[in-house]
Amino acid sequence: MAYSGKSPWVIHYDGSSCNGCDIEVLATLCPGFDGERFGVVNTGNPKHADIFLVTGSVNEQNIDVVRQIYDQMVEPKVVVACGICACSGGIFHDCYNVIGGVDQAIPVDVYAPGCAVRPETLIDAIVAGVAVLDEKAEKLKSEKKGRA
Amino acid sequence: MDIQGFAIQGFVAVVIGIIAFAVLAPVVGCLLAGVDRVLSARMQGRVGPPLLQPYYDVRKLFEKEGVTVNGVQDAYVICALIFAIIAGGIFFSGGNLLMCVFVITLSSLFFIIAAYSSRSPYAELGAARETLQVMSYEPMVLLFSVAFYMATAALLPFGGWGTFDVSAVFALDAPVIVCIWPVFLGLMFILTIKLRKSPFDLSMSHHAHQEIVRGMTTEMSGSTLGLVEILHWCENVLFLGWIGLFFVWGGPVTLIVGVVAALAAYFLEILIDNNFARVKWQFMLKSAWAVALVAGGINLAVLAFL
Numbered sequence: 085m086a087y088s089g090k091s092p093w094v095i096h097y098d099g100s101s102c103n104g105c106d107i108e109v110l111a112t113l114c115p116g117f118d119g120e121r122f123g124v125v126n127t128g129n130p131k132h133a134d135i136f137l138v139t140g141s142v143n144e145q146n147i148d149v150v151r152q153i154y155d156q157m158v159e160p161k162v163v164v165a166c167g168i169c170a171c172s173g174g175i176f177h178d179c180y181n182v183i184g185g186v187d188q189a190i191p192v193d194v195y196a197p198g199c200a201v202r203p204e205t206l207i208d209a210i211v212a213g214v215a216v217l218d219e220k221a222e223k224l225k226s227e228k229k230g231r232a
Numbered sequence: 233m234d235i236q237g238f239a240i241q242g243f244v245a246v247v248i249g250i251i252a253f254a255v256l257a258p259v260v261g262c263l264l265a266g267v268d269r270v271l272s273a274r275m276q277g278r279v280g281p282p283l284l285q286p287y288y289d290v291r292k293l294f295e296k297e298g299v300t301v302n303g304v305q306d307a308y309v310i311c312a313l314i315f316a317i318i319a320g321g322i323f324f325s326g327g328n329l330l331m332c333v334f335v336i337t338l339s340s341l342f343f344i345i346a347a348y349s350s351r352s353p354y355a356e357l358g359a360a361r362e363t364l365q366v367m368s369y370e371p372m373v374l375l376f377s378v379a380f381y382m383a384t385a386a387l388l389p390f391g392g393w394g395t396f397d398v399s400a401v402f403a404l405d406a407p408v409i410v411c412i413w414p415v416f417l418g419l420m421f422i423l424t425i426k427l428r429k430s431p432f433d434l435s436m437s438h439h440a441h442q443e444i445v446r447g448m449t450t451e452m453s454g455s456t457l458g459l460v461e462i463l464h465w466c467e468n469v470l471f472l473g474w475i476g477l478f479f480v481w482g483g484p485v486t487l488i489v490g491v492v493a494a495l496a497a498y499f500l501e502i503l504i505d506n507n508f509a510r511v512k513w514q515f516m517l518k519s520a521w522a523v524a525l526v527a528g529g530i531n532l533a534v535l536a537f538l
Contacts, residue, residue, distance in 0.1 A: 087291035118278040120269075123285055129446040131299070131453040134292070158453045159297040221295050 088134060088160055088221040089214040091123040095133035097153055099186070100176070101140025104200030105167035109137055112203040112210075124210060130156035135213050138186045139201075141169045141176050147189045154190040160220035162213040164194045167201040174199065242327070249325025253466070254317045261465025262286050264472075268502055275506045286461065293458035301350045301451050308346035309456055313463045315339035320470045326399025329477075330377045336470060337373075340366055343448065343463070350451035358447025362435035364513045368520035369422035375528030376474070379415040382535040383408040387481075401480045407489075409478040411535060416478050418527030420497060422520055426471050428464070429505040432516050472498055 094113075098106045113119045113126050127133045130153045142150060154163065165186045168174040173184045186192050193216045196209035265286040273280025282288075300306055319335035322328060344366070347359035377396065385394030387404045401408065409416050425432040436447030444450070449460055475497045476490030 086295065087288050088295055090288035091285065091292040093289075115276050115278045118273070118280070120273060120281045120285075121279050123281050123288060125289075127446070129450055131451065132446060132449075132457065158299050160295075224297065225295065 086218045086221040086225070089218040091125075092135050092162075092210060092214050092217060093125045093127045093133050094119075094135045094137050094210070095127050095130055095153065095157070096137045096139070097150065099138055099140030099146050099150060099170065100143050100182070101167060101169055105139035105170070105198075108198075108200045108203055109139060109166055109206060112206045117203045117207060119207065119210070122207075122211065122214070130154075131158060133157055134161055134217055135210060136161065136163045136190075137166050137206075137210075138163065138170050139166045141173045142183045142186055142189045143179075143181045144183065145181070147183060150186065150189045160217055160224050162193045162217045162220070163190055164196055164206075164209050164213050165192045166196050166206060166209070168197045168199050171195045171197050245325045246322055246327050249323075249327065250318055250321025253320035253324055253469075257317070257320050257466045257469040258462050261462075261467075261469045262290075264468055264498065265461075265465060268498075271499070271502050272506055275503070286465075290458045290461050293453075293461070294455050296454035298455065299453055300456060301352070305346050305349045305452065306456050306459075308342050308349060309452070309459050309463070312339045312342035312346065313459055313466070315342060316463055316466045316470070320466055320473070323398055323470055323473055326397060328396045329380055329398050330396045332398075332470075333373055333377050336467070337366070337370065339463075339467075343460075346452075347448035352451045354445040354450040355448055357444050358435045358450065361444075361513060362448055364517060365425050365432065365435055368432075368517045369425045371521060372418050372422045372524035372528055375524055375532065376415055376419050379412040379528065379531055379535070380408060380477070382532065383411040386411050386535060398477065401477065402483060404481040407479050407481040407486070412478070412531055414527040414531040416475075418523045418531075419474065420500075421523045421527075423471060423475065423497065424501060424504055425516065425520065427468060427501050429501050431504075431508040431511045433505075433510060434513055434516065437510070468498075 096106070096109050111117065113124065136154060136157060138150060163186065165171045169176055170186045173182055176182045177184065194209045194213045196205050198205050263283070266283040269285055270280045270283060315335050316339040319332045319339060322335060323332040344359050344362050347355045347362065381394040381396050383394070384400050384404065385392065387406055387408065388394070388400065389403065389405060428436065430437070436449055449457055452460055472494040476494040479493040480486045480490040
């Protein structure tokens with residue numbers, strides 16, 4: 085069985101959000117919602133993280149940063165777009181510098197809409213991400229076996 | 233039995249101790265880490281993770297893809313783990329306490345070199361801080377082993393000569409804490425550094441959003457990080473064993489007293505971890521040396537001259 089889903093360590097990056105979603109992401113990890121019940125730990129280090137929580141849209145300034153963090157994460161990994169700006173660009177979608185949602189930069193597995201995204205939605209999104217994480221871990225394991 | 237016979241017997245005991253420690257310490261250490269996580273959560277008014285969460289974490293880390301900045305880092309981490317297990321085996325088989333102290337220090341040094349080898353600025357900063365931590369606690373740890381020797385000299389029924397052998401506690405009339413309780417308090421102080429608890433978790437904190445990313449383990453991922461976790465479990469069991477050592481005397485039944493004391497010390501450390509913010513390294517170094525000098529120095533002087 086895969087253990088990835090039992091220990092989803094997250095890393096949080098604030099793209100160009102208004103900070104509303106960031107506050108909600110941190111609130112999710114606070115005692116009131118207690119993400120650690122599901123093994124969620126906020127890591128701050130992409131090399132330790134399994135789930136990448138991105139808030140805010142992707143723009144010319146941060147697209148490289150988002151890609152860099154994603155590349156530094158170790159497989160299996162999952163990306164959750166938190167908030168409507170991260171999903172599609174939100175109210176900033178037609179700004180001159182905004183490229184769009186996070187999926188314009190890196191593959192996104194779970195979309196969690198909301199303005200700002202609610203902690204309940206985030207927990208749901210992380211739990212959905214955990215299922216994807218397990219799937220990817222199983223795939224990685226069978227690939228490893230195939231190679232051996 | 234001649235001297236050679238004793239030597240062989242001691243060697244066999246240590247080997248058995250190392251094997252037993254390698255099997256049992258990760259299990260006990262994992263449960264202790266789980267208890268730590270649950271208790272910390274309860275202290276913060278949360279439900280917290282399942283008891284076996286540290287086990288799930290490590291299993292997950294071993295499932296991750298193998299990515300490493302250089303292979304030599306993994307070799308150093310493995311060496312650190314091996315020497316920690318040897319130190320634990322020496323201690324729990326009743327071997328030489330001084331040797332145990334030296335071997336566990338060697339393990340710490342390997343871990344520091346592992347962090348330096350990645351050349352990441354964050355890992356290097358963590359490694360530099362870890363070096364300061366070793367500098368801070370090492371005098372007290374050495375005074376602890378010397379004090380143990382002097383306490384056995386005072387308490388052993390056949391009198392006169394002390395011993396560094398941990399197994400000698402079973403021949404004592406009273407636990408060593410009656411002679412060296414100031415040293416015990418000093419060891420409790422530096423135990424916070426050794427267990428990597430706040431306010432002395434300078435080199436690598438378990439909490440995100442700090443200035444050195446993840447300190448020493450910044451460049452360690454996947455199975456390497458899993459080995460680091462197992463290393464900490466083993467270290468924690470050994471350090472709590474040192475605490476328990478103060479409370480064991482007479483016969484094996486008193487081991488229960490030692491275990492209870494060690495668990496109480498662990499609870500106290502979790503309480504401290506949850507109630508104190510991190511300090512600067514200057515304070516850590518000064519206070520740890522002051523405690524070593526006062527608690528250890530005075531205690532040794534009293535034992536030597538009175």
